[in-house]
Amino acid sequence: MTTTYDPKLTALLCIDLYNDFLSEGGKLFPWVKDIAQENNMLENLRTIVKTARAAGIAIYHVPHHRSQPGDYETWKYPSPYQLGTAKGQVFAKDTWGGSFHDDFQVQQGDIVATEHWASSGFPNTDLEHQLKRFGKEKIICIGLLANTCLEATARIGMELGFHVTLVRDATAARSHEALRAALDINAPTYAHEILTTAELVAAISRTTPI
Template sequence: MTSIYDPRITALLCIDFYNDFLSEGGKLWPWVKDIAQEINLLDNLRSIVRTAREAGITVYHVPHHRSEPGDYADWKYPSPYQLGATEGQIFAKGTWGGTFHDDFQVQPGDIVATEHWASSGFPNTDLEHKLKRYGKEKIICVGLLANTCLEATARIGMELGFHVTLVRDGTAARSREALHAALDIDGPTYAHEILTTSELISAIKNATSTDKSAA
C-alpha cells in the first residue's frame, strides 16, 4: 500500500535542479539527456513540484556546492568527482549553469538548504535541522544524479530516521545501468517507497482529499 503524504509532515527535496543538469547547453545535460528525454524527466519534475505546492507540501531546495576556483586547494583527499567539478567549474557560482532552472526557482515558503560539497545533502549542511525544525518526517527525493547525490541524500535520510520515497521517473543518470542500480538494486535496501510520478501524484492528491474530508 502506498504511503499517505500528509503535507504537515512531508517535504519534497529538489536535489541539484541546476541549469548545468537540466537545461540544453548545461555542462552536464549531455550526461543525462538521453535518459531524461526518454522518461520525460522535466515534465515529471514540473508535475511533481506543482502538485506538491498545491497540496501544501513544502519544497526544499537541496543544492550542490557552486564551484569557485581553488575550492579544493587545501583539501587532503578530494574525490575524483570533486576535482573534476572544480576543473570544469560545474555549477559555477555566479553563472547561468549554477542557477536553478527557470521552472524551479525558489518561491515564497520554500526552504533552501546550505550547499553540500559531496554527494549527500545532509552532512555539513542545515538540511536535517530545517526538516526537523518544521516537523517533517517524510522526504520525497527527486533530482540528480540517481546514483550519486539523490541516492546519497535519500540513504542518509533513512539513517537519520526519515521515511524516504524515491520516484522512478523523477531522476536520471549517465547510463541505464546506473539508474537500474540506484532504483532497483540499492533503492529497495533503504527506501520505504519507490513510485512513479503518476503514483506519487495520486497519493499526494488522495492525502489532500482525505484531509479535507476529515475536516
C-alpha cells in the same frame, strides 16, 4: 501502496535542479539528456513540484556546492569527482549553469538548505535541522543524479530516521546501468517507497485532495 503524504509531515527535496543538469547548453546536460528524454524527467519534475505546492507540501531546495576557483586546493583528500567538478567549474557560482532552472526557482516559503560539497545533502549542511524544526518526517526525493546525490541524500535520510520516497521517472543517470543500480538494486535496501510520478501524484491527491 498505503503511504500517505500529510503536508504537515512531508517535504519535497529538489536535489541539484540546476541549469547545468536540466538545460540545453548545461555542462552536464549531455550526461543525462537521453535518459531524461526517455522517462520524460523534466515534465515529471514540473508535475511533482506543482502537485506538491498545490497540496501544501513544503519545497526544500538541496543544492550542490557552486564551484569557485580554488575549490579543494587546501583539501587533503578530495575525491576524483570533486576534482573534476572543480576543474570544469560545474554549477559555477554566479553563472547561468549554477542557477536553478527557470521552472524550479525558489518561491516564498521554500527552504534552501546550505550547499553540499559531496553527494549527500545532509552532512555538513543544515538540511536535517531545517526538516526537523518544521516537523517533517517524510521526504520525497527528486533530482539528480540517481546514483550519486539523489541516492546519497535519500540513503542518509533513512539513516537519520526519515521516511523516504524515491520517484523513478523524476531522476536520471549517465547510463541505464547506473539508473538500474540506483533504483532497482540499491534503493530497495533503504527506501520506503519507490514510485512513478503518476503513483506519487495519486497518493498525494488521496491524502490531500487538490
